[in-house]
Amino acid sequence: MVARRPPGASVRSVPRLLRRGGIWAATIGLAVVLVAVLAAAGVASGQDALHPSSKPAPKDLVATASDFHNLATMTRVRGFFISNPLGHLKQALRVANSPKGGVYPVGTIIQLVPQEAMVKRRKGFNRATHDWEFFTLQTTALGTTITTRGTSNVVNRFGGSCQSCHSAAAPQFDFVCEHDHGCAPLPVGDDVIAAIQRADPRPLTPPGP
């Protein structure tokens, strides 16, 4: 004889099934949550790799014409002008204003006149120039054009090599000559230099961020 289920059996099995179903639903739910969390973590870590929140500071300034601006928008130190598009202006000014001198931070731009500049490149750029790159610039009401750039190849308007003159500066002054650091003097007086500085024809729009 076939065993008959007691009448209440099917009724009792419903909550059991439901209970089992509940466990499955919870397990699946948990798995979905886990997958979502893992996926989110994966996406997040992928984004971090592509868009790191803290960008490493650039360690070199390969200057383009747009890095040079009217001298009046730079910071004046005695007779010359300083900027630092890499954000190290404070440090550069500390060196410029220290009687003991120091090494200028990477990215420092120094100018005496609108048409010439020296730019501090990355460490190891050129040992003979203490990592300075020299520039001659053409300046007009439209802005700046780079005419020549480099190291021993660059000469000023009088045919003198920037490198050979500036390398005579006492070592603690990092190639900055001024009047008393040991360089041969320029063949023009301070009054002429001041007039050339004031005559910078470039727009006065301040450098961007």
Ligand code: HEC
């Ligand atoms: C005859 C030597 C001589 C040559 C060549 C020369 N300079 Fe200078 N430079 C000086 C002297 C001296 C000063 C300081 C003048 C002053 O403070 O009025 C000076 C000042 C400067 C300054 C301001 C900071 C400092 O050193 O006092 C910069 C920047 C500069 N020169 C860049 C150049 C560049 C770029 C070249 C080449 C295109 C160049 N110089 C060629 C002698 C020279």
